[in-house]
Amino acid sequence: MIIRGDEPEQIRLLKKLYPKGNYFMQGDEAIAYGALFAGCRFYAGYPITPASEIAETMARELPKLKGYYIQMEDEIGSIAAVVGASWTGFKSMTATSGPGFSLMQENLGYAIFTETPLVLVDVQRSGPSTGQATKGAQGDFFQARWGTHGDHPIIAISPTSVEDSFWETIRAFSLSEKFRIPVLVLADGIIGHTREQIKIPDPEEVEIVYRKLPTSDEEAKYPFGDVHGDLIPPMPLFGHGYFTHVTGSTHKENGLRDVYTPEVHDRLVRRLHKKIELHKTEIQKWEEYYIEDAEILLVSWGVSARPSLGAVMKGRKKGIKVGLFVPKTVHPFPGERIKELSKNVQLIIVPEMNLGQVILEVQRFVRDEVPVIGVNKIGGVPLTVEEILKEIESSAERSRHRSAD
Amino acid sequence: MAKEIYTKYKMAKYLRKEALPTALCPGCGGGTVLNAFANAIDQLGIDPRDLVVVSGIGCSAWIASPYFLADTLHTTHGRAIAYATGVKVGLPDKKVVVISGDGDLAGIGGNHLIHAARRNIDITVILVNNFIYGMTGGQVAPTTPFGAITTTSPYRNVEHPLNIAETVTSAGASYVARWTTFHVYQLIESIKRALSVKGFALVEAISQCPVQFGRRNRMKTPTEMLRWFQKNSVPISKARNMSPDELEGKIVVGELVNREKPEFTEELNSLIEEVSKHYGLGDNNAD
Numbered sequence: 001m002i003i004r005g006d007e008p009e010q011i012r013l014l015k016k017l018y019p020k021g022n023y024f025m026q027g028d029e030a031i032a033y034g035a036l037f038a039g040c041r042f043y044a045g046y047p048i049t050p051a052s053e054i055a056e057t058m059a060r061e062l063p064k065l066k067g068y069y070i071q072m073e074d075e076i077g078s079i080a081a082v083v084g085a086s087w088t089g090f091k092s093m094t095a096t097s098g099p100g101f102s103l104m105q106e107n108l109g110y111a112i113f114t115e116t117p118l119v120l121v122d123v124q125r126s127g128p129s130t131g132q133a134t135k136g137a138q139g140d141f142f143q144a145r146w147g148t149h150g151d152h153p154i155i156a157i158s159p160t161s162v163e164d165s166f167w168e169t170i171r172a173f174s175l176s177e178k179f180r181i182p183v184l185v186l187a188d189g190i191i192g193h194t195r196e197q198i199k200i201p202d203p204e205e206v207e208i209v210y211r212k213l214p215t216s217d218e219e220a221k222y223p224f225g226d227v228h229g230d231l232i233p234p235m236p237l238f239g240h241g242y243f244t245h246v247t248g249s250t251h252k253e254n255g256l257r258d259v260y261t262p263e264v265h266d267r268l269v270r271r272l273h274k275k276i277e278l279h280k281t282e283i284q285k286w287e288e289y290y291i292e293d294a295e296i297l298l299v300s301w302g303v304s305a306r307p308s309l310g311a312v313m314k315g316r317k318k319g320i321k322v323g324l325f326v327p328k329t330v331h332p333f334p335g336e337r338i339k340e341l342s343k344n345v346q347l348i349i350v351p352e353m354n355l356g357q358v359i360l361e362v363q364r365f366v367r368d369e370v371p372v373i374g375v376n377k378i379g380g381v382p383l384t385v386e387e388i389l390k391e392i393e394s395s396a397e398r399s400r401h402r403s404a405d
Numbered sequence: 406m407a408k409e410i411y412t413k414y415k416m417a418k419y420l421r422k423e424a425l426p427t428a429l430c431p432g433c434g435g436g437t438v439l440n441a442f443a444n445a446i447d448q449l450g451i452d453p454r455d456l457v458v459v460s461g462i463g464c465s466a467w468i469a470s471p472y473f474l475a476d477t478l479h480t481t482h483g484r485a486i487a488y489a490t491g492v493k494v495g496l497p498d499k500k501v502v503v504i505s506g507d508g509d510l511a512g513i514g515g516n517h518l519i520h521a522a523r524r525n526i527d528i529t530v531i532l533v534n535n536f537i538y539g540m541t542g543g544q545v546a547p548t549t550p551f552g553a554i555t556t557t558s559p560y561r562n563v564e565h566p567l568n569i570a571e572t573v574t575s576a577g578a579s580y581v582a583r584w585t586t587f588h589v590y591q592l593i594e595s596i597k598r599a600l601s602v603k604g605f606a607l608v609e610a611i612s613q614c615p616v617q618f619g620r621r622n623r624m625k626t627p628t629e630m631l632r633w634f635q636k637n638s639v640p641i642s643k644a645r646n647m648s649p650d651e652l653e654g655k656i657v658v659g660e661l662v663n664r665e666k667p668e669f670t671e672e673l674n675s676l677i678e679e680v681s682k683h684y685g686l687g688d689n690n691a692d
Contacts, residue, residue: 240454
């Protein structure tokens with residue numbers, strides 16, 4: 001049933017079910033189709049607004065592709081089942097929103113520590129607590145980074161449109177499989193529920209990445225050992241007679257628990273971090289618009305990147321030298337590139353739908369070299385081009401006055 | 406010397422020798438459960454390569470993980486059955502077994518236990534009930550008898566214990582049995598039946614914890630606890646004719662249910678075939 005080894009049949013099914021062409025769909029649906037094209041054949045979830053459409057699409061489409069949808073009794077069980085299925089070889093996913101994302105944190109930590117590939121979609125909604133259940137927000141940026149306890153690495157991706165949701169979900173699976181780490185998709189309720197046109201490709205146009213498997217019985221003895229020198233251990237899946245031992249306790253390279261030797265914990269946790277650090281250029285992704293001569297730089301992510309681009313284009317028409325940087329991988333945050341760009345700008349503006357989260361990451365990298373200000377909006381309604389443009393214009397005005405003094 | 410002991414034990418071939426000796430306290434019932442499980446596997450002739458054992462957190466979670474030589478998934482507290490659900494869907498032809506404790510499976514993880522039974526997924530659960538949170542130092546559990554003394558009910562337990570086997574029976578499991586570590590042969594037989602049934606199967610194994618439970622409740626040796634199991638156990642056939650008052654404080658042992666019901670992973674797989682037929686998705690050559 002696993003797609004690996006079943007590619008010709010799976011490609012035939014994908015082509016028959018979703019012929020190449022233009023479709024009109026929600027961001028949530030685009031995430032689900034992205035997962036299907038990436039080879040996800042196991043989904044466990046629990047209903048929650050505004051992510052339920054992902055579960056509904058998977059429940060409808062997965063059986064057509066010989067995949068499994070199961071609805072669990074809660075979000076804790078959902079991510080647990082996803083981890084279990086991943087150890088049998090399935091590319092697996094769950095999707096939720098704020099309250100469910102909070103519930104998943106413990107088992108997310110388990111997946112990170114046991115290097116289990118999976119994709120967890122958080123369709124961010126307005127919080128804290130139940131908040132504005134049907135309204136989008138961007139308040140989970142730091143929860144995505146530090147929601148589960150202890151030192152740990154994470155990869156998080158944030159799409160900016162419906163079509164982007166399709167492709168970024170595929171990228172989430174590729175990174176997760178390649179680096180044996182859970183990847184978060186930080187979507188949001190606004191794009192999730194926006195319907196727009198998207199182009200569905202031929203399945204052959206999608207690059208399919210699979211996790212490394214052990215090439216010998218000897219390699220299989222070290223499910224958590226750097227046997228290839230790239231810090232990514234091959235994954236000895238269950239059901240192949242390897243007698244693999246997997247535990248959320250600190251473990252040695254052979255998987256067996258050792259919580260008493262300080263060096264074992266140090267070695268394991270540092271390798272997990274180094275694994276992501278070493279491959280950072282492959283993991284990080286961003287977009288840049290009009291940055292060549294920019295004096296004002298906008299840094300904006302997810303749903304806010306779009307009105308930010310609109311504001312930049314309008315600002316340019318008014319003669320303001322303004323550019324935009326959009327991190328697509330938000331963890332590990334591409335701060336070095338922003339630091340580079342900051343050398344040529346006078347001001348950085350960070351529009352986002354929260355009271356200031358990504359701005360803290362930006363400040364961490366540019367320090368006092370350049371002033372950084374936020375455009376923050378909460379309440380469930382997205383930022384508009386006008387609101388962001390207003391900030392660009394008044395900033396440009398202020399700097400004109402300063403240079404006139 | 407230790408090596409010699411392991412080789413004399415017939416079931417040692419099923420154990421991960423590098424993980425031995427076990428961390429279980431002297432007199433713990435966990436070893437009896439591990440022995441019963443290994444004997445059941447041996448008698449059924451199950452190849453450990455066809456076995457995935459999943460456990461949670463606590464003393465009883467250690468019974469099979471890491472000690473049993475199979476694919477073993479040692480998960481977070483309370484979630485073993487939910488993890489096992491994903492494993493079973495991925496490997497429907499393998500035996501998926503959960504061995505963990507009462508606090509883990511019926512306390513923090515109670516919801517997963519009920520819903521896995523409702524789904525009737527083909528997982529065998531050996532729930533080791535020692536009436537106490539042992540690993541954390543002997544705190545009151547959802548299974549602690551009314552009136553018992555624990556570190557967090559130092560005067561007396563004012564709560565009533567959950568009847569796990571009956572709860573899981575009501576939830577829809579295919580097979581449910583309860584025995585104690587005094588009833589070793591019956592326990593082996595029930596584990597064998599649980600492994601053979603197609604559907605959700607629960608074997609509740611009442612087990613002694615002289616260190617954390619017995620010591621504070623006038624049974625400080627394992628033998629005293631086993632004698633208590635012997636005296637207090639009532640076969641289910643006899644229990645049917647007893648009043649609730651007569652059954653107060655008794656341990657009802659035997660098979661509560663053994664029934665055929667549609668199984669979850671089989672249903673999922675037949676759904677795939679139905680959907681494929683409905684949408685005409687089959688191979689063109691086959692049409």
